[in-house]
Amino acid sequence: MNDSEIALSYKRASNPKTQIKILAELNLCSKAEIEEILIKAGEIRPKEKKKKVQEKTESDDIEGEQEMKIPECILQYAFDRLTEIEDSIEAHQKAIQELEGSYQEMVEFIGERKITDERNNTKCQV
DSSP states (O other): OOHHHHHHHHHHOSSHHHHHHHHHHHTTSOHHHHHHHHHHTTSSOOOOOOOOOOOOOHHHHHHHHHHOOOOHHHHHHHHHHHHHHHHHHHHHHHHHHHHHHHHHHHHHHHHHHHHHHHHHTOOOOO
């Protein structure tokens, strides 16, 4: 396709963003090349170049923190949620300890039974 056909196809497309990809595939070129053609044809604007991000200093961070004020209700919700999470962790830790205790009891029981069974040369069927 020539440049005017590309521009016309883009202009008539129901979904222009998708059309750029389609046009690139049809013309065996990159999306960037199609965008350049569309820019020259006046169908799209050139993308703005991103400005370099300035390095932050400690004073910038402190100023930023002072400017950002979190509403009290949001802070309260966050603290309440932290408390819920801590309570849940504590409950799970207790459950883990109980399970570990039960596990240890079973290990000891099996160990005692194994010794007794070996002495009596008996076998259990489950």
